[in-house]
Amino acid sequence: MKDYLVRGIAFQGLVRAVAVDLTNTVYEAQKRHDSMPTATAALGRLMVAAAAMGSTLKDKQKITLLIRSNGPLETIIAECNCQGEIRGYVKNPHLIIPPLTDTKLNVAAGVGQGMLYVTKDLGFGEPYRGSVELISGEIALDIAQYYVVSEQIPTLFAAGVLIGNEGRVKHAGGYLVQLLPGATDEIIDILEKKIEKALSVTALLSSGYTPEKILAYILGNSNFQLIGDKTQLRFQCTCNKQYLGQVLQTLGSSELKTLVDQETTEVCCQFCNETYSFSQDDIMEILKEILKNEETSNEKD
């Protein structure tokens, strides 16, 4: 089954909600980064968050979530665009982090303390940027905290990645529930109690719950209804050789001169692990471009 996202409203339109099944996308990320279970779970949860938070994006817009922390995983990035294309990266994918129990990974130990940065590129002007200090390192609470602190939107968020015995992603998904202006404390109470007692996302996905059924389960008996079409989601990187060439340009001429002697230079995209080969001629072209730019900037000086 393909990954997708559904949207719904409840409590007479005072609550909006999104549910996501991202199993294939997170598994694809795991394969590309060859990541160990805890790194995969951390990255997967952040990718679920990017998908859910990206559910309101339109033309050419994208959202990027970045965790920078003192934990062993160090940096985690997840990005989603309006087409439901998601990519992600974790700096130390191969680390083995001891689990809490036989069945429970210790994502907080991998993430540690630090900051969550949210960038929304709305396709015009300066991107919107917000940030919040991590409060749990388990990611779901941190995302909810971001909305409360940075956007003043009361939010409940759940995300889970289930890793099977053989170490590969079995299920990944989550849901985001937000209160709109006018929602009362009573509604918050009802939702909090319901979600507190609810089965985990991965337990729901393991029992065959679709995103539609997850929303109905969380928001049942509250005039819940689905709105809009479902959005297909998939792992898709936006890199290409030209883009990686531009990255090489940023290295500067002295660095590039050391590469000219090599028959080929291989550059790997950090998001998808795709490798691009640059021939000596390619590198010469890039070097010429850099020298030209350096000359112009020297003239300006």
Ligand SMILES: [Zn+2]
């Ligand atoms: Zn890539």
